[in-house]
Structure formats: structure tokens, C-alpha cells
Amino acid sequence: MSPQEEQGIETIASPSANGGFHLRWSRIQKTVTIKDTATGLSGRASIGGTKAPETTSKKTILSNCSGAAAPGQVLAIMGPSGAGKTSLMNVLAGRGTYQGGSLTINGHLMTKRRFKSIAYVKQADIFFEHLTVADQLSYTAMLRLPESMTKAEKNQQVTAILNALRLTKVQHSPIMLCSGGEKKRVNIGTELVTNPSILLLDEPTSGLDSSSAVSLLQLLQSLSREANRTIVTSIHQPSSAVFRSFDRLLMMSDGKVVYFGSPVESLDYLSRLDLACPPGYNAADHWMDLLVAPVDGSEDLVKYKLQDAWDAEALALEMDAAFVDGDDASVSTEARTPKYNTSWLTQYIVLTHRAMKNSRSAIFTPLNLIKSLALGIVAGLLYFQLDYVEENINNIRSYYFFTMTFWVFDSMFGALMAFPVERAIVTQERAASSYHLSAYFMAKTTADAPVRICLPLLYMTVSYWMMAIRNDIVTFIASIGCTLLSVMAGEAFGLLVGASILDLQHAITTMTVSMLFLMLLGGFFVENIPSFVEWAKYLSPFKYAFDSSLQLVVDRDLPCDDSGVLDELCNADGFAPVDEVLDFIGVQGSLGFNVGMLVVLIICCRFLAYLGLRMTKTADRA
Ligand SMILES: Nc1ncnc2c1ncn2[C@@H]1O[C@H](COP(=O)(O)OP(=O)(O)OP(=O)(O)O)[C@@H](O)[C@H]1O
Incomplete structure (x- = not known):
């Protein structure tokens, strides 16, 4: 046989x-x-102030x-x-x-x-x-x-x-x-x-x-x-x-x-x-x-x-x-027949291959490549050849603020669409016992990540060297690493919201409101965050992304240039101590802590996204 x-x-x-x-x-x-x-209408109507039964x-x-x-x-x-x-x-x-x-x-x-x-x-x-x-x-x-x-x-x-x-x-x-x-x-x-x-x-x-x-x-x-x-x-x-x-x-x-x-x-x-x-x-x-x-x-x-x-x-x-x-x-044969014809590993490998092929064509479009390149050139021109001096500290800060905010948002909204768009296909394929949901989830998140980080990589490569704040390859590679972790943290947030909320409009609204809240809590706009919401800043991927990238470039005392930007910090030797500069621009925690928190956010959000995907079911007629 x-x-x-x-x-x-x-x-x-x-x-x-x-x-x-x-x-x-x-x-x-x-x-x-x-x-x-x-009333004959669906939804709860209110008649004379009382709810219709x-x-x-x-x-x-x-x-x-x-x-x-x-x-x-x-x-x-x-x-x-x-x-x-x-x-x-x-x-x-x-x-x-x-x-x-x-x-x-x-x-x-x-x-x-x-x-x-x-x-x-x-x-x-x-x-x-x-x-x-x-x-x-x-x-x-x-x-x-x-x-x-x-x-x-x-x-x-x-x-x-x-x-x-x-x-x-x-x-x-x-x-x-x-x-x-x-x-x-x-x-x-x-x-x-x-x-x-x-x-x-x-x-x-x-x-x-x-x-x-x-x-x-x-x-x-x-x-x-x-x-x-x-x-x-x-x-x-x-x-x-x-x-x-x-x-x-x-x-x-x-x-x-x-x-x-x-x-x-x-x-x-x-x-x-x-x-x-x-x-x-x-x-x-x-x-x-x-x-x-x-x-x-x-x-x-x-x-x-x-x-x-x-x-x-x-x-x-x-x-x-x-x-x-x-x-x-x-x-007796039937009792031995497994639910799936292939192992979890085979499913994972095949689904990763399929997702890579699919997302490569969906994300790697000429338009997206041009967008990343053009943004890199624009940012590079605006912050062209910045010297590492007191006068430029706000420019350095705003370059990283723009870079991190844009790419974290971009990956969040890109990932937000990942599950809503594919949910109907996955439901249909799983109804035919094609694969485990966990194999699909792991494959999807594995395959999308490298493709999704190629675009910020292109942007960073162009803008970083044009800005030229630190012309050494080690800092460049470390900056790329930070950006990629930030993009992955944003992606994990997007996956979480997209996997947990079935209605795309609701998902977009939830995402916009919560992300703006987390961005404000990152400390860029609100100087004194009320104590009752202060804890929420520790959930902000923007904060860790921004803090870690700045710590990479602002890593030594900053030469003063009489511009008056850091007047109070400049010492007799003509330098502003690095710790005080970082404090001045609102950076908190060590580099290790900020990078570690990005990793924690990536793992936790992906795990919660998987649970969300498992628990939410499409409103297919039973
Ligand atoms: N889960 C459900 N809840 C409420 N009504 C339902 C549900 N499922 C089916 N119906 C109703 O049952 C009837 C039969 O639906 P069904 O889709 O099976 O018809 P159909 O013959 O396939 O129609 P069509 O040719 O238009 O697709 C319809 O009036 C439909 O609105």
C-alpha cells in the first residue's frame, strides 16, 4: 500500500x-x-430613557x-x-x-x-x-x-x-x-x-x-x-x-x-x-x-x-x-490517523517559506524602497554633517526622535494588518486540518521580521553616514541593532492589537490612541508626567528605542562651543559631562536596561499576540 x-x-x-x-x-x-x-431594531434601543428589553x-x-x-x-x-x-x-x-x-x-x-x-x-x-x-x-x-x-x-x-x-x-x-x-x-x-x-x-x-x-x-x-x-x-x-x-x-x-x-x-x-x-x-x-x-x-x-x-x-x-x-x-485505522499529516516542524518550515515569499512581494515593493531611500536622504540632508558639539545636541536628539518614532509607528501599523488580512485564509486552511495555529504564528512572525527591518536598514544606512555624528562602524552597527530591536518591538505591539481585535477599524483606533499615549509618556512632550500614569511609560517602546539609540552616540563628554544651549552644564575645561547631557535630554536607564526592555517587550507582546489570535474567532456562521 x-x-x-x-x-x-x-x-x-x-x-x-x-x-x-x-x-x-x-x-x-x-x-x-x-x-x-x-423596537425591532438590532442593538439596544432606548425608549423614553429606558432600555428596550x-x-x-x-x-x-x-x-x-x-x-x-x-x-x-x-x-x-x-x-x-x-x-x-x-x-x-x-x-x-x-x-x-x-x-x-x-x-x-x-x-x-x-x-x-x-x-x-x-x-x-x-x-x-x-x-x-x-x-x-x-x-x-x-x-x-x-x-x-x-x-x-x-x-x-x-x-x-x-x-x-x-x-x-x-x-x-x-x-x-x-x-x-x-x-x-x-x-x-x-x-x-x-x-x-x-x-x-x-x-x-x-x-x-x-x-x-x-x-x-x-x-x-x-x-x-x-x-x-x-x-x-x-x-x-x-x-x-x-x-x-x-x-x-x-x-x-x-x-x-x-x-x-x-x-x-x-x-x-x-x-x-x-x-x-x-x-x-x-x-x-x-x-x-x-x-x-x-x-x-x-x-x-x-x-x-x-x-x-x-x-x-x-x-x-x-x-x-x-x-x-x-x-x-x-x-x-x-x-481502528481512523483512531490512529493523526489530525495533521505533517509534523509541527515541517509546517513551520513550509509556512515560513510561504510567508517570506508573500511578505517579500507585499512589503518589498518599489514604492516602499523609494520611500525609505527618500526619507533617508531627506533626514541626511536636514541633519547633514553634525559636529559632536554643544550647539547640535538638540539636532542629535530630534534626529533620533524622528527616526525612532517614524519606524516604530511604521512597523506597528504594518504588523497591525498582518493577521486581519490573513485571518480568513488561516481559518479556512485550519478547518481543513492543514497546520497548528502555533506553527502559523511562529512562521509568520519569523518570516515578516527580516523583510520588515530591511526598509529601516536602508534608511539608517543613508541618513546615518550623511549625518556623520559618529563615523565608526561599530557604533553604526550598534545603532542599526537598536533600530531593528525598536522596529521589532513596534511590530510586536501591532501584532498584539491586530491579533486580539477582530474589527480592523476598532484595531486601528485602539492602536492610534494607545500608541500616541505611549509616545507622549516617552517623555518627549510632557515634562512632568502625573504620578498616577507614570508607570505606563515603562510600556513605551518609543522610550526604550529613543534612550538606547541616544546612549550609543552620546557616549562621551560633549565639547562646549559658547552657543549657550548647555550653559549650566559646561565645566571649566569646556566640556559638558556625558551623564548630565543625557539627563538634560531626558535619557534614563543604562544602555543594557533599555535594550533589555525592548527584548522583553518583543517577547511579551508576541506571546500575548499568540493568545489573542487563539482566542478571537472570526464571526463565521456556525
Ligand atoms: N447563524 C445564522 N443566524 C441567523 N440566520 C441564519 C444563520 N445562518 C443562516 N441563517 C439564515 O438562514 C437562511 C438560509 O441561509 P443560507 O445561507 O443557508 O441560504 P442559501 O440558500 O445558501 O442562500 P443564498 O443562495 O442566498 O446563498 C437565510 O435566511 C439566512 O439568513
């Missing part, structure tokens, strides 16, 4: 060795609780739903908007909760691990858009195929998918440049990497023109036939030819099944109910016309007639009859 077969994965070219999987569901019941106020109501989303999908066939789930198609797909994919009914695979009750045989292509095509099509599939293969497979075997699998989905021509294009149909095929290809036995697709044709939709559905049919796959797809109003080409049809209305069987026979069924499709009229459109409610909300609707006419109980009994009591031989 090949390593893939051991893990329940077959190669794309070979048909399923196990004769395929029958997916059946019986009497699925799903109800949600909706919060509302007495909050009420809750129950809404039935799926009612007594039964059906089945067989290997080698395509089942189409249809129904008007709001009929419950996505809710049912979510339940079948193990991504949605339900309160009643049963879901079986080859007659055995579905378990968490058995959901691994099911791949789910969601409606939204979300990827790292800077990656190429081939990268997207290769990284997925490296993460989701078992480690026992060689790299060559994984590449072979990717090539087979590119060929099967006709993506070879665009394999080296960044996904953001692909057409809607190509993106959809990349989405399907991503799920096909593990060669799943069951493939669920939620409205794969939405946003596609009719010819792309037809070719996509033909592709699904060939995928089901060639590898004996079970395919379930929800779809909106297909053409008559496509409608007739489906192997099975499940028609839904108001969360209820109103027909299950062959699409062609559905027309006979309607004829028997005196609802025959007019000759030459699109059969799918006819079904929709019958099921869509008129605006007046009349109770005497055809859809109610169809709901009443369908014998839900007979279908449920048919599904129940296929239920196999006890468990099958695959149970």
Missing part, C-alpha cells in the same frame, strides 16, 4: 481504491437563536432535511436565495452545527476524523494573492500530504491537478492576476491536492459567465467519473442542459427538501402536481419561479403546495435503512 493510501489519500490519476463513499443525511434539523429588541426568537434554518450523494455522481443542491443551501453544505462538511438528525458515510455515523475524507470548496476564493497558482498548490501539497511521500511525488500530484484543471498556462501567474474562473479552479485545485473522496462545493459558478460555468460543471462531472468521487454542489439557476446533466437533484425551499431524485424525473413529478414546465422553458428557471414567494406574502403559494406534497418521511426512512449498526473496520 502506498503512503497516500495508508492515509486514505489516492493519487489524482488513480480512481478511488475503496469503491467510493456514500454520503447520506437524514432528518437534519438546524435552528438558530436570533437576538432582537422590542432584548428578546430572542428561534429561526428554523433546516427542517427535516434528508438526502444522499453517491460515488461517481454529481448531486446539485438548488433552491432560491435563503432556502438553506449553504447551511446544509456547512453541515455536510462538518463546518456547521445542527441540533437533530444523522449524517453517515457508507452507512456509518460521521465522526470528526471521518470529515477528513471531505473537502469543502467555499464560495469565496480567498488566497495569498501574491503567490502564483503553482505556489498555492505546492504549499498546500507540502502541508497536507503525508510526510512519507517524497517531494517528487508531491510535485507530481500538483502537476496532475494543474493539468486536470487546465491551469498549466497560468501556473506562474500571481493569483491576483487570474480571472474569476481561474481563481475558482485554483480554489478547487487546492482542495483536490489531498485527492478527497468527497468534494463539496458551495455555489462554485457564482460570479462566472455562462460558458465558464458550463465548463466548470463539466469539469466536476469528469472529476466525479474519473476517480469515483462523490461530488455535491449547490448552484443558482443553471442552464437547461446543465440542469439535465446532473446525476441527482436536491431542491430546497425554506430549509425543507421539496424534491430529491433525477433532474429529468423532477419535471414528471411537477407534471403530476399540475405544475408542468411549459415546453421550451428552462427547467431550472421553472423550479425557481414556483419556489420564489410573491411580494404580498400570500399564504396560498405554490411553494407551500410543493413543501406539503414532498414525502420527507419516506426519504428519511430510505436513508435510515442504509444505516449500518456498529462500526466498520476503518475505525
Whole structure:
């Protein structure tokens, strides 16, 4: 047995060795609780100064739903908007909760691990858009195929998918440049990497023109036939030819099944109910016309007639009859199947590589490079060739103030976007058991840091030597080190806020207010900080960044030049003692303390960011 077969994965070219999987569901019941106020508005309304009481109501989303999908066939789930198609797909994919009914695979009750045989292509095509099509599939293969497979075997699998989905021509294009149909095929290809036995697709044709939709559905049919796959797809109003080409049809209305069987026979069924499709009229459109409610909300609707006419109980009994009591031989294998196909280390290495590639293209843009270079030149010109004398102490101070404030802020806001932008992709990939969250977090923070610090490095290299306050390479390298630590501390703050607050607007506001507060507490603007908030200055990365960098250049007594800037500090020898100068410009603590505090801030904020990421969940419908 090949390593893939051991893990329940077959190669794309070979048909399923196990004769395929029958997916059946019986009497699925799903109800949600909706919060509302007495005014009928969401949110708490105030009437006459008193808060309107909050009420809750129950809404039935799926009612007594039964059906089945067989290997080698395509089942189409249809129904008007709001009929419950996505809710049912979510339940079948193990991504949605339900309160009643049963879901079986080859007659055995579905378990968490058995959901691994099911791949789910969601409606939204979300990827790292800077990656190429081939990268997207290769990284997925490296993460989701078992480690026992060689790299060559994984590449072979990717090539087979590119060929099967006709993506070879665009394999080296960044996904953001692909057409809607190509993106959809990349989405399907991503799920096909593990060669799943069951493939669920939620409205794969939405946003596609009719010819792309037809070719996509033909592709699904060939995928089901060639590898004996079970395919379930929800779809909106297909053409008559496509409608007739489906192997099975499940028609839904108001969360209820109103027909299950062959699409062609559905027309006979309607004829028997005196609802025959007019000759030459699109059969799918006819079904929709019958099921869509008129605006007046009349109770005497055809859809109610169809709901009443369908014998839900007979279908449920048919599904129940296929239920196999006890468990099958695959149970013992299943218990041994790990949740992830790859080790934490492999996940970390692959995700770091992917994140580096992605952030390199996102951060290392020509615009960002020009920005850093231009800022370096501007700062260098403004503070050009500063002599180490009394007159220039305020210039030295303001150069470091500007440098540290700008780059710490820049990295904070850059990092703030890191998780909100990727959260949906990570949620989707983790739902398919691709990797540990900790592996993603470590990879993301490892990969972003070197790329993020390249820009301040460029700025410092240009401006430092133009300013020329200390023309020695050791101080330059130490200054670079301080700047980089400061940038990493700012980045850690950004990661913390971005990981903990789901709403981007809220995250930006929180970040702006708290960072301005910490900047003011750094002691640049407020001379006498009130004692009740003074402790907060020890949380300020700006303070440690500024203090440590100044300590590197202001490291010896400062020659006085009769400019009067440090009049009170100048001694008889014509020098202002270094400690007093540092005190005058508000620098506190030793260099070791300030650098150490930057390191502590980096570690603590990253740890808290990880906890924040783990605890906040996207508001995906359950
Ligand atoms: N978690 C939830 N809370 C409240 N209402 C919900 C929830 N999930 C689904 N619904 C409601 O249930 C109904 C069915 O939703 P669903 O998305 O499954 O329909 P659909 O057939 O896929 O619609 P469409 O074709 O427009 O995507 C809708 O009225 C929707 O608003």
C-alpha cells in the first residue's frame, strides 16, 4: 500500500481504491437563536430613557432535511436565495452545527476524523494573492500530504491537478492576476491536492459567465467519473442542459427538501402536481419561479403546495435503512490517523517559506524602497554633517526622535494588518486540518521580521553616514541593532492589537490612541508626567528605542562651543559631562536596561499576540 493510501489519500490519476463513499443525511434539523429588541431594531434601543428589553426568537434554518450523494455522481443542491443551501453544505462538511438528525458515510455515523475524507470548496476564493497558482498548490501539497511521500511525488500530484484543471498556462501567474474562473479552479485545485473522496462545493459558478460555468460543471462531472468521487454542489439557476446533466437533484425551499431524485424525473413529478414546465422553458428557471414567494406574502403559494406534497418521511426512512449498526473496520485505522499529516516542524518550515515569499512581494515593493531611500536622504540632508558639539545636541536628539518614532509607528501599523488580512485564509486552511495555529504564528512572525527591518536598514544606512555624528562602524552597527530591536518591538505591539481585535477599524483606533499615549509618556512632550500614569511609560517602546539609540552616540563628554544651549552644564575645561547631557535630554536607564526592555517587550507582546489570535474567532456562521 502506498503512503497516500495508508492515509486514505489516492493519487489524482488513480480512481478511488475503496469503491467510493456514500454520503447520506437524514432528518437534519438546524435552528438558530436570533437576538432582537422590542423596537425591532438590532442593538439596544432606548425608549423614553429606558432600555428596550432584548428578546430572542428561534429561526428554523433546516427542517427535516434528508438526502444522499453517491460515488461517481454529481448531486446539485438548488433552491432560491435563503432556502438553506449553504447551511446544509456547512453541515455536510462538518463546518456547521445542527441540533437533530444523522449524517453517515457508507452507512456509518460521521465522526470528526471521518470529515477528513471531505473537502469543502467555499464560495469565496480567498488566497495569498501574491503567490502564483503553482505556489498555492505546492504549499498546500507540502502541508497536507503525508510526510512519507517524497517531494517528487508531491510535485507530481500538483502537476496532475494543474493539468486536470487546465491551469498549466497560468501556473506562474500571481493569483491576483487570474480571472474569476481561474481563481475558482485554483480554489478547487487546492482542495483536490489531498485527492478527497468527497468534494463539496458551495455555489462554485457564482460570479462566472455562462460558458465558464458550463465548463466548470463539466469539469466536476469528469472529476466525479474519473476517480469515483462523490461530488455535491449547490448552484443558482443553471442552464437547461446543465440542469439535465446532473446525476441527482436536491431542491430546497425554506430549509425543507421539496424534491430529491433525477433532474429529468423532477419535471414528471411537477407534471403530476399540475405544475408542468411549459415546453421550451428552462427547467431550472421553472423550479425557481414556483419556489420564489410573491411580494404580498400570500399564504396560498405554490411553494407551500410543493413543501406539503414532498414525502420527507419516506426519504428519511430510505436513508435510515442504509444505516449500518456498529462500526466498520476503518475505525481502528481512523483512531490512529493523526489530525495533521505533517509534523509541527515541517509546517513551520513550509509556512515560513510561504510567508517570506508573500511578505517579500507585499512589503518589498518599489514604492516602499523609494520611500525609505527618500526619507533617508531627506533626514541626511536636514541633519547633514553634525559636529559632536554643544550647539547640535538638540539636532542629535530630534534626529533620533524622528527616526525612532517614524519606524516604530511604521512597523506597528504594518504588523497591525498582518493577521486581519490573513485571518480568513488561516481559518479556512485550519478547518481543513492543514497546520497548528502555533506553527502559523511562529512562521509568520519569523518570516515578516527580516523583510520588515530591511526598509529601516536602508534608511539608517543613508541618513546615518550623511549625518556623520559618529563615523565608526561599530557604533553604526550598534545603532542599526537598536533600530531593528525598536522596529521589532513596534511590530510586536501591532501584532498584539491586530491579533486580539477582530474589527480592523476598532484595531486601528485602539492602536492610534494607545500608541500616541505611549509616545507622549516617552517623555518627549510632557515634562512632568502625573504620578498616577507614570508607570505606563515603562510600556513605551518609543522610550526604550529613543534612550538606547541616544546612549550609543552620546557616549562621551560633549565639547562646549559658547552657543549657550548647555550653559549650566559646561565645566571649566569646556566640556559638558556625558551623564548630565543625557539627563538634560531626558535619557534614563543604562544602555543594557533599555535594550533589555525592548527584548522583553518583543517577547511579551508576541506571546500575548499568540493568545489573542487563539482566542478571537472570526464571526463565521456556525
Ligand atoms: N447563524 C445564522 N443566524 C441567523 N440566520 C441564519 C444563520 N445562518 C443562516 N441563517 C439564515 O438562514 C437562511 C438560509 O441561509 P443560507 O445561507 O443557508 O441560504 P442559501 O440558500 O445558501 O442562500 P443564498 O443562495 O442566498 O446563498 C437565510 O435566511 C439566512 O439568513
